[in-house]
Amino acid sequence: IDCNSLRYPSLYKPGQQNLLFNKRQFFLCTLQGLGTSFLLFFIPYGAFSVMVKEDGSQFSDQQAFAVTIATSLVIVVSVQIGLDTHYWTAVNHLFIWGSVTVYFAILFAMQSDGIFGIFPSNFQFIGAARNCLSEKSVWLVILLTTVVCMVPGLAVSFLRVDLFPTLTDKQNLRRVRRTSSRRSAYAFSHQQGYGELITSGKNMRMSSVSAAPSAGKSPHSSNWIENMLKRKNEVLISGFGNKSK
Amino acid sequence: MIAAMMASSYNAKEEDGHHSGSSSHGGAGAVKSKKPDNTAFKQQRLPAWQPILTAGTVLPAFFVIGLIFIPIGIGLYVTSNNIKEFEVDYTGVDINSPCYSCAKNFSWNSTQSCVCSVNFTLEQPFESNVFMYYGLSNFYQNHRRYVKSRDDSQLNGDLSALMNPSKECEPYRTNDGLPIAPCGAIANSLFNDTLDLYYVDSNSTKTPIPLAKKGIAWWTDKHVKFRNPSGNTNLTVTFQGTTKPVNWRKPVYELDPSEADNNGFINEDFIVWMRTAALPTFRKLYRIIQKKSGTTPTLPSGRYILDITYNYPVLSFDGRKRMILSTISWMGGKNPFLGIAYITVGSICFFLGVVLLIIHHKYDTRNNSADIPN
Numbered sequence: 249i250d251c252n253s254l255r256y257p258s259l260y261k262p263g264q265q266n267l268l269f270n271k272r273q274f275f276l277c278t279l280q281g282l283g284t285s286f287l288l289f290f291i292p293y294g295a296f297s298v299m300v301k302e303d304g305s306q307f308s309d310q311q312a313f314a315v316t317i318a319t320s321l322v323i324v325v326s327v328q329i330g331l332d333t334h335y336w337t338a339v340n341h342l343f344i345w346g347s348v349t350v351y352f353a354i355l356f357a358m359q360s361d362g363i364f365g366i367f368p369s370n371f372q373f374i375g376a377a378r379n380c381l382s383e384k385s386v387w388l389v390i391l392l393t394t395v396v397c398m399v400p401g402l403a404v405s406f407l408r409v410d411l412f413p414t415l416t417d418k419q420n421l422r423r424v425r426r427t428s429s430r431r432s433a434y435a436f437s438h439q440q441g442y443g444e445l446i447t448s449g450k451n452m453r454m455s456s457v458s459a460a461p462s463a464g465k466s467p468h469s470s471n472w473i474e475n476m477l478k479r480k481n482e483v484l485i486s487g488f489g490n491k492s493k
Numbered sequence: 494m495i496a497a498m499m500a501s502s503y504n505a506k507e508e509d510g511h512h513s514g515s516s517s518h519g520g521a522g523a524v525k526s527k528k529p530d531n532t533a534f535k536q537q538r539l540p541a542w543q544p545i546l547t548a549g550t551v552l553p554a555f556f557v558i559g560l561i562f563i564p565i566g567i568g569l570y571v572t573s574n575n576i577k578e579f580e581v582d583y584t585g586v587d588i589n590s591p592c593y594s595c596a597k598n599f600s601w602n603s604t605q606s607c608v609c610s611v612n613f614t615l616e617q618p619f620e621s622n623v624f625m626y627y628g629l630s631n632f633y634q635n636h637r638r639y640v641k642s643r644d645d646s647q648l649n650g651d652l653s654a655l656m657n658p659s660k661e662c663e664p665y666r667t668n669d670g671l672p673i674a675p676c677g678a679i680a681n682s683l684f685n686d687t688l689d690l691y692y693v694d695s696n697s698t699k700t701p702i703p704l705a706k707k708g709i710a711w712w713t714d715k716h717v718k719f720r721n722p723s724g725n726t727n728l729t730v731t732f733q734g735t736t737k738p739v740n741w742r743k744p745v746y747e748l749d750p751s752e753a754d755n756n757g758f759i760n761e762d763f764i765v766w767m768r769t770a771a772l773p774t775f776r777k778l779y780r781i782i783q784k785k786s787g788t789t790p791t792l793p794s795g796r797y798i799l800d801i802t803y804n805y806p807v808l809s810f811d812g813r814k815r816m817i818l819s820t821i822s823w824m825g826g827k828n829p830f831l832g833i834a835y836i837t838v839g840s841i842c843f844f845l846g847v848v849l850l851i852i853h854h855k856y857d858t859r860n861n862s863a864d865i866p867n
Contacts, residue, residue, distance in 0.1 A: 294830045297772055307825065310635055313771040337539040361717050368645040369659065375713025385824045388565070388831060395558060396838055403845055406551045410853055 284324065284397050291396060292316045295389045307383070311376035315355070316386050320393040322351045327398055548853050552846055559843030566835025569824060576827040577619050578819040580628070583611050583801055584808065595803035601740070611799045611816075618790035619820055622783060625704065627684060628776035630813040634679075634769040642678035643767065648758050650720035656734060665738060674735035674745055675758060681738040683766050687802035688779060688816055692795065699798060704780035707755065710764040719764050721757040728757045742804070776817055792818070 296308045296316070326348050333340055355377050357363065364374040380386055529535045585592030595607035633639070641661050646654035655674055658666050662676035690702045724731045728746035737744035748760040755761060765777050784791045799816060807814055819826055 291834065293772075294834070295828065297774070297830070308771055308775055309768045310640065310771045311768070335541040335543055337541045339539070361713075364649075364717065368649045368651070372645055374718050375711060378713060379711050383825070385828070385831065388569070388824075388835075392831070392834055392838060395562070395842070399555075399558070399838075399842060399845070402551060402554075403849060406548075406849065407852065410548065411856055 280401065283400075287397050288317060288320055288324065288393060291393045292320065292389055295385070295392075307380075311373050312380040312386075315373070315376050315380045316389060318355075319351075319381065320390045322348060323390060324394050324397045327394060328401065331398070331402070552850055552853070555842050555846030555849065559839045559841075559846060562835050562839030562842065566832050566837075566839055568832075569835055570829060570832025572822050572824055573827050573829050573832050576820055576822055577617055578817065578827045579613070579615060580815050580817045581611055581613050581799065582813055582815045583609070583799070584813045584815075585609070585803075586808070586813075592801060592803055595801075596806075596808055599803070599806045599808075607803045609801050609803055611801065612796065613799065614796050615792060615794045615818075618794045619792040619818065620784070620790050621820060622781060623791045624778060624819050624821060624826075625688070625690070625780045625782060626776040626817040626819065627686065627688065627779045628774070628815040628817055629684070629807065630774045630815075631810060632775070632807070632812050633773050634775065635771055635773070639678050640769050643680065644676050645718070648675060648719050648767070650722045650758065652722050652724070655722050655732075668736050668739055671734065671736040673738050674732055675738065675763075679767055679769060680763070681740050683738075683741065683763060684777070685742065685804045686814070687804070689800040690782075691798040691800065692793070693798060694795065702782060702792070705783055706749075706780055707761060708781060709778040710761045711768070714764045714768065715759060715761065719758045719767075721759055726753070732757070776815075779816075 292313060296313050326344055330344055333344070358371060359373045359375060359377045361374065364371050533539050583590070583592050585594075585596030587593065591611050592609040595609045598607065642663075642665065644654055644659040644662055647658050656672055658672050658674075658676035660666070662673070662678075665673055665678055665681045666676050667673060690704065691699045692702055693699055721728065722731050732744065732746050745760075745763075746757050748757070748763060749755040762779075770777070782791055801816075805814065824831070
């Protein structure tokens with residue numbers, strides 16, 4: 249796998265200690281879900297209590313209300329997932345933007361004239377999406393709901409990364425100062441140089457591991473590379489202190 | 494220590510893989526390797542963008558959100574304040590109100606409708622198109638069983654559904670053995686008050702104000718969702734074999750006999766009523782007062798008289814009826830909630846940005862010396 253995972257094995261500790269998914273995390277997630285649901289209903293509720301369309305015809309009807317809340321929900325969830333995604337590859341782009349696009353496609357398909365003609369009693373929302381989403385005030389409501397749902401989460405996670413950074417966050421912050429964003433196996437040149445290593449003579453001593461075919465060809469099969477790794481891990485473990493065994 | 498063991502075990506495995514690979518190449522080479530292809534997609538080496546939450550990205554985002562939302566909120570609030578609106582409650586609860594006698598003496602069997610008059614004064618003239626709404630309070634059009642009580646096939650003009658309405662309409666499905674057209678509780682509770690507006694000028698002459706009754710329903714409703722049953726152009730013949738809803742005074746083909754495309758199921762008042770409201774206090778568009786050419790205001794300031802044909806009883810469930818006159822703007826009607834909400838959220842974001850900046854700055858300067866060397 250990556251050179252990174254070998255370089256910072258302490259990153260595996262949160263997984264082993266079940267820090268990322270335990271009862272407390274689950275409870276906090278549930279709480280966030282409750283808060284978001286509350287906001288998703290009551291902000292459009294407040295806006296819809298007196299709302300009319302641009303041409304004056306009535307607007308505060310059930311179907312427009314439903315379409316507004318559903319659209320806000322899909323957008324809030326997509327934005328939340330987008331912010332939580334750590335690596336935006338082409339696949340991620342496809343699925344996240346694709347979800348939002350497919351939602352709108354299905355929404356307009358379900359509320360089109362054609363399908364109403366076939367099943368009038370089952371597809372009663374005809375025309376609701378067209379009339380609702382062409383109103384500027386509805387989009388303003390959706391934007392407001394999205395921002396209100398995202399801002400607390402964003403503030404909390406920013407504070408968490410700033411004040412109590414985990415090992416992953418520290419490593420991410422270190423990586424952000426470099427330019428490499430391709431997850432490749434060749435990241436070795438970003439280490440500190442070998443000068444100190446050679447002059448200290450450490451690599452000369454540990455020659456018991458002899459299975460390496462040749463030095464310098466692949467990064468994983470040299471002695472002094474192993475020593476570098478060991479030394480780096482020792483620095484890391486001692487540096488982060490409290491979790492070393 | 495664990496790390497070193499992990500590293501060395503990994504090395505050993507890959508060297509084994511290398512060895513077996515090289516040995517198979519040296520030999521017959523017929524054994525296919527089970528390793529996945531070395532493409533970027535399968536080895537998870539796709540080019541990726543990594544959004545990291547640093548202070549450089551999050552704090553400006555908060556400030557930008559605050560700076561965008563506050564002007565939007567101010568714009569919305571100012572626009573909403575410029576919309577003129579006038580409301581008059583004519584339920585007749587108070588003994589001094591003009592419609593008190595009509596409200597008290599209401600009965601379902603009365604043939605003669607009760608008329609009452611409400612006088613009011615407009616302080617400011619209303620310009621451009623003025624919209625007249627009727628508003629109801631404490632009327633739960635969003636009750637689950639009420640919302641289901643309709644037959645959209647029948648309202649779309651399906652002849653088989655006309656004679657055989659769906660079961661959802663119970664108990665307003667048949668009456669005296671004949672099917673009800675339109676069936677259901679929503680249709681049955683159609684609002685049937687008639688409101689007329691008169692302007693009283695300085696000579697005390699009462700001039701009626703023209704009220705347009707077309708163009709009040711959604712286009713998709715009027716032209717796609719609701720259709721009269723096909724057959725005869727004479728709607729009386731088309732609806733033969735059906736009966737009017739229980740609480741209506743006239744049958745559906747007499748809703749507007751003067752205009753053919755506002756009669757029957759496609760009557761716009763009926764369509765507006767059938768679009769159920771989301772909340773118990775709602776308003777529905779009743780009439781439009783078109784703007785006059787030139788600079789004369791549509792509704793000049795002065796005294797007005799509202800004549801009401803009181804047909805709709807609401808006191809039994811403690812409801813209220815109102816008439817609302819309102820102008821509109823690009824964002825719809827008078828809606829102070831949105832403007833205030835935007836201003837509030839914008840200021841909170843901005844304030845939060847400032848607080849986070851202070852926290853980050855204090856923490857940064859405190860922690861600089863203790864930073865772990867890279």
